[in-house]
Amino acid sequence: MMHSAPPLPIVRSVADLRAQIGEWRRQGLRIGFVPTMGALHDGHMGLIREAASRADRVVASVFVNPTQFAPHEDLGRYPRQEAEDAAMLAGAGCHLLFAPDVETMYPPGAATTIAMAGPALGLEGDFRPQMFGGVALVVTKLFNLIQPDLAIFGEKDFQQLMVVRRFTADLDLPVEIVASPTERDGWGLALSSRNAYLSPEQLEIARRLNGVLAEAGVAAASGRPLPGVEKDAYAALLKTGFDRIDYVAVRRAEDLAVFRNQVADAPARILAAAWIGKTRLIDNMAI
Numbered sequence: 001m002m003h004s005a006p007p008l009p010i011v012r013s014v015a016d017l018r019a020q021i022g023e024w025r026r027q028g029l030r031i032g033f034v035p036t037m038g039a040l041h042d043g044h045m046g047l048i049r050e051a052a053s054r055a056d057r058v059v060a061s062v063f064v065n066p067t068q069f070a071p072h073e074d075l076g077r078y079p080r081q082e083a084e085d086a087a088m089l090a091g092a093g094c095h096l097l098f099a100p101d102v103e104t105m106y107p108p109g110a111a112t113t114i115a116m117a118g119p120a121l122g123l124e125g126d127f128r129p130q131m132f133g134g135v136a137l138v139v140t141k142l143f144n145l146i147q148p149d150l151a152i153f154g155e156k157d158f159q160q161l162m163v164v165r166r167f168t169a170d171l172d173l174p175v176e177i178v179a180s181p182t183e184r185d186g187w188g189l190a191l192s193s194r195n196a197y198l199s200p201e202q203l204e205i206a207r208r209l210n211g212v213l214a215e216a217g218v219a220a221a222s223g224r225p226l227p228g229v230e231k232d233a234y235a236a237l238l239k240t241g242f243d244r245i246d247y248v249a250v251r252r253a254e255d256l257a258v259f260r261n262q263v264a265d266a267p268a269r270i271l272a273a274a275w276i277g278k279t280r281l282i283d284n285m286a287i
Ligand code: PAF
Pocket: 035, 036, 037, 063, 065, 068, 135, 138, 139, 157, 160
């Protein structure tokens, strides 16, 4: 017989959230946090399990954060499925879901923004200039509300992970940032909420992204000059069926800086963003 997990408590107000967190704090429990925008999949469950292995209580948030989307982006189209999300979270060992509405996170009159340089510049920052300021703002707010001991971020959004590490240090937020490896399907496609937009034909194209990046990574590791590696990977992605490439780039793994000598002479990461129809996919891997 299958035993389903008990329903997950969901809180929507800051007062209810603080009451629960306060109780756990008084009991001396260690709190792990996994921020999400919902439309959860196995990739997120890996993050929840990671948090559960390191903390006594796991809090997840589901909040589709408007400040990290530009007006023309897919905020309105972003999938919303709270009941399914809550059931998955409960099954993976989550103890509490914080699912605020937009007015709770950004009440009328809210006037504070966070501007970031460093790892927020270039790559995603060139194509989605509002993204990392929005992520920094919402994650800082969530850290202040939840006061977790640790928070888990997926390597799938590698630049986001670097940005989170940066502002957590810069703003002296007392939260340990833990990276969790990208979960992939049987074809190596990085799991993403946006994969749900893909038709079967588009899915087939999407599944070739990781192979192209792996091949380019081998070329970069062999010492080939990076402009040629990046150009070939760009062409390979178009040939594979991607409609448009925002970037495919090899960067220093430590801080995402460009290699001055144009060869990968230190630990490197290859990162890409590419479009199939109206869907934008990102992926990255260590070289
Ligand atoms: O990675 C995401 O889903 C979002 O950028 C995050 C970290 C939940 C902030 O809205």
